[in-house]
Amino acid sequence: MSSLSRRSVLKTAAMGSAAAVASPYVSGAYAAGTLTLGCWDHWVPGANKALDKLAKEWGDKNKVDVKIDYITSQGEKDKLTAAAEAQAGTGHDIMSHRDWNIRIHQDKLEPLNDVVEGLIKQYGPISPVAEYLAKIKGTWRGIPTTVGSQVKPCCSRFDLYKEHAGIDVRDIFPADEKKWDKAKVDSWTWDKYVESAQKLHKAGFPVGLPLGQTSDAVDWVGGLFNAYGVVMVDAKDNIKINSDETRQAMEIARKITESMSPDVFAWDDAGNNRWLISGKGSGIMNPPSAWAVAKRDNPKVAENCWTHPVPKGPKGRFVGQLPQFYGVWQFSKNKQAAKEFLTYISQKSSVGQLVAASVGYDLPSFKSLYDLPTWNEVEPPKGTVYGYPPRGDEQTSIVGAPARSEVGAQIYNQAINTVMISKFTQGKEKLDDVIKWAEKELEGTLRA
């Protein structure tokens, strides 16, 4: 047993200190430094924990200290934070960006082609909406996240639909795509939707589709417009709103509006949820958040909810999609670690954990990942959100496309489509005048 002299202790300590100073990233607990994330604060209780767990696992394995700040989207606080960080040129390494924010900050975001293209190789085609929003001039400036990404299909009270409209949505869209009967699925059209909305209105249980200027309103109207082939502005900056397709879609919107509560013009994104949960409404178009809250607050309603694809129009079946993205700032000090972490949380095993933690609300941007078990398992009733990920002939869409994304962002955020319907129905303006108004607004969005 060797003895430990004062001199040898001092010598060892001095050598250790010198080594630590000379090579700080060799033997520390977080040898590869720190990685900071500004993430969207999930509304589902406990959903953030799944991301925390993934961050810890990856951080421990790679010796990186991962720190996550959850930033609420209430009052657009997350967008304000991103705008402040972009202006200041400092902040988190990775920032989550909702909807159009990748385009807004494109000049300050690191290209992520290597990460996204790697994921496409692994998981197949990516959502066209995600590509439209985050791939700018051939460069991916953001990577679509699972967390917070969503679509807005129908969430219907199957008991009320069956009793008052004679439609069994569970029979049309059972919780197994293989059992879908094409003829029945094809019968679920916007005309059928209008007819059922009128019957349900008469029965005292109207559907509730918001017509304010928030995303839930913009998205369902976007799905309707796309189903009729309405193009507001094309990819070459041509204003195309003055068309027969627009007139057809506006007529459908008018009929639906007449069958709803006049309150829909003032609803925010929670208005339709409250409508369904209260038991007054027979159907909305929303992610499973309304069902999840009903499960807690009004279980009788939740037990009778069924999420299924939106109606079909002459040009197809389009559901509004709103993906979220992670972007790596160009001023990030740990870009390589950021890319590796983003790759890790985009793997199927990680995605599965995130989807499970959000009770099926979070939706990956790869169709090949729609076979995760969560959507089959959550209940009541069993299979209630099976139809949440787009299945069958349902395609995703976003208002503003196919215009340049700079133009699309203006169209979407100024809610030109829902204001058109409000002017036509609530404002009793002539359809031609409404279209002229829209043309003028769209002309404004083309500003260089």
Added chain:
Amino acid sequence: MADTVQTWGSTVPGKATAKPNRMQKFLRRRSTIAFLMCLPLILIIVCLVIYPAFYSIYLSMLNKAQTRFIGLGNFTFLMSRDTFWMVVQQSTIFALTAVFFKALIGLITAHLVNNLPAKGQRKWRGMLLVPWVIPLALSTLGWWWMFDPTNSAFNYTLRSLGFDGIPWLSDPYWARFSVILVNVWYGAPFFLIMYLAALKSVPEQLYEAASIDGASAWQKFVHITLPMMRNIIAITVLFSMIVTFANFDIVQIMTAGGPRNMTHMFATYAFLLGIRSGDLPLGAATSLFMFPILAIAAVFILRGVRKRGREIG
């Protein structure tokens, strides 16, 4: 003269009085002390008011990508948009109506409170100030719940009394009424307290002399109270006008500018264009649009105030 100045050191026995050096002389000047004491405030104003103001002026003259100087391009673009002119019209209606009612209610309430016996006056003053001291975002949320499109507490009451519900926030004109009402509720106590202070400063002898001359209550109000309150009325109206034109919280929380963009104010529209749509320069231009008009109004109002101040002095 410096020898006559008493210092702590000069009272210590057996120690010769030291002649103050230049630094000590500099620090003893009243203006220097005043400046040093104001310095933190000056720094805050420079950093949080003057710099952002100039930065937003600079921002409003850049193109959408913030890469090129385009002069007044954003302003000319805004002036070509119908929706923007609707925002100008709405902001003007909102500010003028709200300030008028805030001033009117403030004036009436100040008179009522001023005529209360001194003993109970404090309680009333305290209670009437409550709307002004609650954080605006919080009280607006309370109002929003009462106006809630589907489950409005007001409508519940109206319906239980046998009346029809009112589309407080879903009809554009009722929505305008609602946001103005909340602004008046919130802002009237500020007028009340300012007018109450002004009323208390009117010399009692003037009223006594008028009474001897046989003046009625109305004549006293028109010929004594109002002229004596003119300056404070002008300043409160100016201040409130600026704050009301810049209102954001109430509209953003209650209607977010809808329905049909018919409740947008400059600030909410600027937020929509600048933050939500990502066109910061256009948003900055929107928020600065009223700046020259309000600045000119402020110059004239404050000149009038100074003039009357000199006349009284």
